[in-house]
Amino acid sequence: NASSHPHISTGLPQPPDLVESEIIIQTKGLNKYFGDKHVLKDINFAVRKQEVVALIGPSGSGKSTLIRCLNALEQASSGEIYIQGQKLDPYLPVKQLIPIRRELGMVFQNFNLFPHMTVLQNVIEAPLLVRKIPRDQAVALGEKLLAKVGLSEKRDVYPSRLSGGQKQRVAIARALAMQPRALLFDEPTSALDPELVGEVLKVMKDLAYEGSTMVVVTHEMQFARDVSDRVVFMSDGMIVEEGDPEELFKQPKNKRTQLFLERIL
Ligand code: ADP
Ligand code: MG
Numbered sequence: 170n171a172s173s174h175p176h177i178s179t180g181l182p183q184p185p186d187l188v189e190s191e192i193i194i195q196t197k198g199l200n201k202y203f204g205d206k207h208v209l210k211d212i213n214f215a216v217r218k219q220e221v222v223a224l225i226g227p228s229g230s231g232k233s234t235l236i237r238c239l240n241a242l243e244q245a246s247s248g249e250i251y252i253q254g255q256k257l258d259p260y261l262p263v264k265q266l267i268p269i270r271r272e273l274g275m276v277f278q279n280f281n282l283f284p285h286m287t288v289l290q291n292v293i294e295a296p297l298l299v300r301k302i303p304r305d306q307a308v309a310l311g312e313k314l315l316a317k318v319g320l321s322e323k324r325d326v327y328p329s330r331l332s333g334g335q336k337q338r339v340a341i342a343r344a345l346a347m348q349p350r351a352l353l354f355d356e357p358t359s360a361l362d363p364e365l366v367g368e369v370l371k372v373m374k375d376l377a378y379e380g381s382t383m384v385v386v387t388h389e390m391q392f393a394r395d396v397s398d399r400v401v402f403m404s405d406g407m408i409v410e411e412g413d414p415e416e417l418f419k420q421p422k423n424k425r426t427q428l429f430l431e432r433i434l
Contacts, residue, residue, distance in 0.1 A: 333365050370392050399411060
């Protein structure tokens with residue numbers, strides 16, 4: 170499980186060390202409706218610094234909606250979200266929302282790379298534009314991150330030339346480039362051919378062992394079991410059960426968790 174290294178390592182100066190129990194992400198009584206469909210029901214969720222949380226549950230249970238709300242990609246209907254102690258009020262003007270949103274790096278199922286940019290350009294675009302760091306520094310950071318995900322030799326290639334596993338590793342490097350407080354992964358390996366899943370999970374495992382704070386929506390139960398510090402099971406818009414991976418997989422308490430695990434394992 171995640172060790173005690175500081176923060177996500179991107180080669181940039183790190184903030185002062187913070188207390189172990191620091192909460193990076195917290196929701197209080199979060200609700201989300203799409204029309205009259207109640208998709209998130211009173212979600213109380215917290216992620217501590219350096220914690221790796223696996224978010225599991227059947228399709229349609231609200232996992233994506235939850236992490237999209239955390240990143241203000243989706244607007245919660247009621248309740249509160251705090252990122253690093255700052256209240257994420259979706260009604261804030263975008264100008265005030267951006268710096269809070271920037272605290273979280275997002276990795277999607279379908280990579281969402283910019284097709285007209287090379288691998289390196291994809292990685293350094295946001296640091297250049299948003300963080301306005303000098304170009305030579307951005308390039309050095311980009312190269313360092315590409316080395317970290319094992320793609321140094323692909324720096325000048327366009328995404329169309331990459332395999333799905335390589336694209337997803339670029340997407341991870343791109344998320345890291347903004348030096349986020351936490352990384353949110355939404356089924357990062359679900360779109361990949363089976364033989365490419367391992368290389369992406371390996372990168373994620375390395376990040377976890379370095380002490381990155383991560384929320385991972387996944388159907389990879391072995392990964393959840395081996396790498397996460399805590400598993401959260403969602404069903405029908407609710408957090409039904411959460412706990413230690415070993416215990417939750419061996420002896421789920423809730424009937425719905427039991428049924429889900431029986432079907433998936
Ligand atoms: P999961 O990620 O666990 O599969 P989602 O968060 O994607 O679940 O979806 C939860 C529920 O919300 C589903 O019933 C889904 O159909 C619905 N939903 C998700 N996004 C939208 C949307 N933009 N408009 C309407 N309904 C949505
Ligand atoms: Mg989803």
